[in-house]
Structure formats: structure tokens, C-alpha cells
Amino acid sequence: MTVSPNDSSLPSSPRGKSRASATNRPTSTPTARNPPQLPTPLETALLAVYPILLTFGTLFSILSPQTRAAPYDASGQSHVQASAPSYFARKDNLFNVIFVKRGWGWITAAFVVLLLTHPSLGSVTRKVKAAIRWGLVTAWWVLVTQWCFGPPVIDRGFRFTGGKCEGAVVRVAEGKPDRADVLTAVACRASGGKWMGGHDISGHVFLLVLGSWFLLQEMAWIAARAWFEGRRDDRCIVMGDGAVKSAGVEAERVEGEELAKEQGLGLGGKFVVAVIGLCWWMLLMTAIYFHTWFEKLTGLLVALLGIYPIYVLPRWIPALRQIIGLPGI
Incomplete structure (x- = not known):
């Protein structure tokens, strides 16, 4: 009897089954990692808050008849105080005098309380590396606004542009x-x-952006790691051998993280949230009532220039990461 090779009555070959199953098996695609050289999507969304606040404030100052009609003192980068269109347009308002003028003191105080009270920062290693990051951010604030081997960067820029x-x-x-x-x-x-x-870089914008982002970085990743066990951490890092992995592979387990889940933000975290909220509010007031749009833009850019080397650069330079670490790791 002649048998057709396509006769369905014959038993199928095991090899044929394996080929068919291999063909029909769903293929898994590797999860795309966030480039270590760039902010994560969450960080990008939070960073967008700053240009949004500055843009909204600038547009408000242009479109508001009351603000537009108020006399503006170019040398003081503010409205004439006697005819200020709002309490927040006055340089002597309490929020400006007590908070912004002493801004780095408030930012440092919030950080110290977080460092000393939050259980997730119970590790000596984490405390030391967090303190180093604070030192680097503070050094950038000093160089830009206080002293840079003589006049600070803001004053040097003003004189360089003809001031x-x-x-x-x-x-x-x-x-x-x-x-x-x-x-x-x-x-x-x-x-x-x-x-x-000359061109006067907005010191208010610089301080409020730099300080609030510093506190946000130091608190948010710690909270995310404690509450979500790192599942919300989409930072990626370059290892010593060049491999790109999740930042969680270097995470140090701390006993206090279990307590942190029950405690929530705690005293330090609540203090940090309050200071960040005030920074954002005063940033909006600055955007509406003080400085030109270009002065505010350069204040934002100079702040970001100090943020990147401290919070993004270590992700793709292992030697730097060993020294200053990453928040929550």
C-alpha cells in the first residue's frame, strides 16, 4: 500500500511536534531600560514642574492688567514697592524675608531632620553618602551665589555682560x-x-529649584524603596564591567525600612514636603513678580547644571557612585 506523506492517519513525528511548539511558543521581549545618562520618566515629569511654573508665572505677569500696569524697577528686578500689585510682589513680604532670604538654612534644616529621624537612613553608609551629596549641592550654591574665588558666579556673569x-x-x-x-x-x-x-541670573529661581530638587531626590527615592520595596525604582546604573542593570542591585538593606513602611514620611519627611511646597509657591511668585523671563530661564539652567553631576552622572560612572552613592541605595 502506498502511503501519502500527508496522510493524517499516521502518527505525527515527535520532532515535528517540537518544531511546531517551538514555532508557536511566544517569544519574550526584553524590558527596555531607562538610559543611565538620562533622568527617569518620573524624574522628567517632576522636572517639568519647574518650567511649567516659570512659564505660567511669566504669562500671568504679561496677561494680568494689574501686574502689567504696575511700575517695574529694572535695577531691583522687581515692581516698585510703593505700588506693588500684590503682597507677594513686595520684597519685604514675610515669605521672602523669613524663608527665601534664608532659603539654604531652611533646606539644610529639613535635610538634617530627615537624615536624623527617618528609619530608612539608619545605615551609617547611607548617612555619610547623603551628607556628601548635601556638601556638593551646598558647594554649588556657594559658588553661584556667595563666593567663587572672589565674586560669585552670578556677579561675575553680570559684570561679564556689561554690568x-x-x-x-x-x-x-x-x-x-x-x-x-x-x-x-x-x-x-x-x-x-x-x-x-548686565544680565542678572535670578538667584531666587536658582535657589528654589536647586534646593527643592535636592530635597525631592533625597526623600522620594528613600520613600519609594521603603514603601514599594524598590519596585518603583526605574533608575539604571552602569556596572564596573559595563553592564546596565537596575539600581536595585546595589541597594543596601536597612533594618529600619520595615519601620519606615509603618511610619510613612515621619517628622523629617513632612518637614521636607513643607519646604518643597514653599519652594514651589515662592518660585511661582518669583515667576510672576520678579526678574525678566531670560533671567529666570538662566536661573533654572544654572540650577540644573549643578543637579546633573550629583544625581545622574553617578549612575553611569561607577567610581563616582562609590563615593557619593545614590539616594535610597
């Missing part, structure tokens, strides 16, 4: 004060002059 201390020049010629004393905005105003003519 000078007007009104104190005559007094310099008379021998008081010395010419070196008017190289900074603070010294200029103290000598009775006006800091005019």
Missing part, C-alpha cells in the same frame, strides 16, 4: 570705597550704588 555699579563710581574716584568693594551686588548696594547694565 557695573552705577552711583558708586564717583565715590570710588573720591577714594571711598575701594574699587574692589563694588565687584559684587551686595557691596554695590551697601555703598549706595545700583547694580545695573
Whole structure:
């Protein structure tokens, strides 16, 4: 009897079954990792808060008839105080005097309380590396706003773009004060002059962006790791051998993390949230009532320039990560 090779009555070959099953087996696609050189999607969404606040505030100041009609003092980067369109447009408002003018003190205080009270930071290693990150962020704040081997970056930029201390020049010629004393905005105003003519990077925007993002980074990843056991951590890191892995592979397990789930934010976390909220509110007020749009933009960019090397660069440079670590790791 001749048998057709397609006769369905014959038993199928085991090899044929294996081929068929191999063909029909669903193939798994590897999960795409976030590039270590870039912020995560969550970080990108949070970073978008800053340009959104600045853009909204700038548009509000242009479209609001009351704000637009109020006289503006270019040398003071604010509205004339006697006719300020809002309480928050006055430089002597309590939020500006007590909070923003002492901004880095509040930011540091919130960080210290978080560092000393939150169970997830019970590890000495985590405390030390968090303190190093604070030191680096603080160093950037000092260089930009206080001292950079002489005048700070903001004042150097102002003079580089043609700015000078007007009104104190005559007094310099008379021998008081010395010419070196008017190289900074603070010294200029103290000598009775006006800091005019150059591009003035917004120190308020710089401080509020840098400080709030620092606190957000230090708190959010710790909370996410404690509450969600790292499942919400989409940071990726480059290992010593060049492999790209989830940041969780280097996470140090801390006894206090179980307690942190029950405690929630705790005293330190609530303090941090309050300071971040005030930073965002005063950033919006600054966007509406103070500085030009370009001064606010450069304040934002200079702050981001200090953030990237501390919170993103270590993810793809293992040697740097060993020194300053990552929040929550």
C-alpha cells in the first residue's frame, strides 16, 4: 500500500511536534531600560514642574492688567514697592524675608531632620553618602551665589555682560570705597550704588529649584524603596564591567525600612514636603513678580547644571557612585 506523506492517519513525528511548539511558543521581549545618562520618566515629569511654573508665572505677569500696569524697577528686578500689585510682589513680604532670604538654612534644616529621624537612613553608609551629596549641592550654591574665588558666579556673569555699579563710581574716584568693594551686588548696594547694565541670573529661581530638587531626590527615592520595596525604582546604573542593570542591585538593606513602611514620611519627611511646597509657591511668585523671563530661564539652567553631576552622572560612572552613592541605595 502506498502511503501519502500527508496522510493524517499516521502518527505525527515527535520532532515535528517540537518544531511546531517551538514555532508557536511566544517569544519574550526584553524590558527596555531607562538610559543611565538620562533622568527617569518620573524624574522628567517632576522636572517639568519647574518650567511649567516659570512659564505660567511669566504669562500671568504679561496677561494680568494689574501686574502689567504696575511700575517695574529694572535695577531691583522687581515692581516698585510703593505700588506693588500684590503682597507677594513686595520684597519685604514675610515669605521672602523669613524663608527665601534664608532659603539654604531652611533646606539644610529639613535635610538634617530627615537624615536624623527617618528609619530608612539608619545605615551609617547611607548617612555619610547623603551628607556628601548635601556638601556638593551646598558647594554649588556657594559658588553661584556667595563666593567663587572672589565674586560669585552670578556677579561675575553680570559684570561679564556689561554690568557695573552705577552711583558708586564717583565715590570710588573720591577714594571711598575701594574699587574692589563694588565687584559684587551686595557691596554695590551697601555703598549706595545700583547694580545695573548686565544680565542678572535670578538667584531666587536658582535657589528654589536647586534646593527643592535636592530635597525631592533625597526623600522620594528613600520613600519609594521603603514603601514599594524598590519596585518603583526605574533608575539604571552602569556596572564596573559595563553592564546596565537596575539600581536595585546595589541597594543596601536597612533594618529600619520595615519601620519606615509603618511610619510613612515621619517628622523629617513632612518637614521636607513643607519646604518643597514653599519652594514651589515662592518660585511661582518669583515667576510672576520678579526678574525678566531670560533671567529666570538662566536661573533654572544654572540650577540644573549643578543637579546633573550629583544625581545622574553617578549612575553611569561607577567610581563616582562609590563615593557619593545614590539616594535610597
